[in-house]
Amino acid sequence: MTTTASTFRARFEEAAVRNDSLLCVGLDPDPTKLPAGVSTREFLFSIVDATADLVSCYKPNIAFFEPDLAEGITLLRDLIAHVPDGVPVLLDAKRGDIGHTAEAYARAVFDSLGADAVTLNPYLGRDSLEPFLRRGDRHAFLLCRTSNAGAGDLQDLEVEGHPLYERVAYLANEWNERGNVGLVVGATYPEEAARIREICPDLLFLMPGVGAQAGEVQAAVQAATDARGGGILVNASRGVLYAPPAEGERWVDASRRAAESLRDEINRARAR
């Protein structure tokens, strides 16, 4: 699984074809849910080893590594390095800060940690995103319509007759000069996703919220795929990582089974 693709988008698309998959697995360690006697490092590395031929992306969320401080950050860097070359890594970090500071974050995410893409918060405006966007080989997914219950507090506010998240979608098109802007669009809101796809026919959508957050795969996929039936990264974290093993089944096999089943469910929805 080596690659010669030079951008995040090309690497994602290559993996999506090779593995026939729009599944992105979220690597969010929860010490209270690990199988007995298994370290966080061993757990995450094993999940990657067991699912790398079933996914088009991995998405560790840095929040779950930060509470362990130095040890957690070292593990995150090692985990990103452990992912096979043929599968890109999107770091879920939701960063957003002014120019000088955003440059430090971009260095941390892309250079020190080695991620291929990142999630960003657009509230500070274009100049806060620029240190990330200028890295044309990487990808920046801007929060647009998030999957949580309170998403609407700001995102649904009406701006010139349309919700704020639609304005963010238009801005994302405008800011996509290097072809490396994507959007975060919760799988829990299919109607909103369909509207955002109308506005942004060409952007990649990261779609969290299936599984533990109860988003329905079929509705989300049908609402959000692009004209070629792709362009989305459907993310599942806990539903894959902590899939309950059947009697006598190894935990890592249960995770693989959950990933395969979700990949196939996504593909059935695309085919319809």
Added chain:
Amino acid sequence: MTTTASTFRARFEEAAVRNDSLLCVGLDPDPTKLPAGVSTREFLFSIVDATADLVSCYKPNIAFFEPDLAEGITLLRDLIAHVPDGVPVLLDAKRGDIGHTAEAYARAVFDSLGADAVTLNPYLGRDSLEPFLRRGDRHAFLLCRTSNAGAGDLQDLEVEGHPLYERVAYLANEWNERGNVGLVVGATYPEEAARIREICPDLLFLMPGVGAQAGEVQAAVQAATDARGGGILVNASRGVLYAPPAEGERWVDASRRAAESLRDEINRARAR
């Protein structure tokens, strides 16, 4: 400089009276600007030692520690622990993520790193802030009107006839049930700051942007202080940390002189 105050706000107010200061010093290490032969650790610890009787708060920005990975995060934790008890620490992190993830960030910021307060991004709505807000002894400063040039891209969008940042100010009042919500209001936009103070007479404002970002101290202070002439944390980072020494002056004395001069300038503006 010990304290018996039990909340961030009380500790800030105690320090503001003791040191007659509304100055917050931003601890943002830049390896290219350190004095010759001085390590980042030695530099930051010395800055704290030299200015702790002149400030009401310290504000390290985690972005400047992340590029150094494990070493940086360990230094940040040690730095926070090094700040004397009588001066609170606000971690500039601009975090914002959905519930489960926000809980992990709150643990990292408040428990693992030991900060007394944090900056947060409100774009994901109230439920994303709740894991921080429920810590009644800590303080959460929500981005409202930031100091950067592109701040208006989203923050100035008109919602029911008023800019989005005003809506965030109203929401901050509403979400301030435990008295621990503050706002980030750039010192570079005094008119906006005055309007936000009208909306939020009781909230603490963190005001970045003086010095390197060219915000004017007098205009910012007069626009934003509360009815008692307080309620603001005027932040300066590079202007204090990297103050150029006069001939024969030690770098740490130049930083102390810059902090003292800024504290006095703020106090003159309050007195007018």
